[in-house]
Amino acid sequence: FLPDEWDNLFVKYLYPSFTPTVVLFLGGTVAYGVFKYLKAGQSK
Structure with missing residues (x-):
């Protein structure tokens, strides 16, 4: 879906820092819910 060069750049630079943020955000949202x-x- 993307050119190979773009895909490699995305995986190399964005993916490693992006994934923990998403996991933390999802975990925090679930915990809050x-x-x-x-x-x-309890209030009923």
């Missing part, structure tokens, strides 16, 4: 859900369940 679970926390809010549990807190809402």
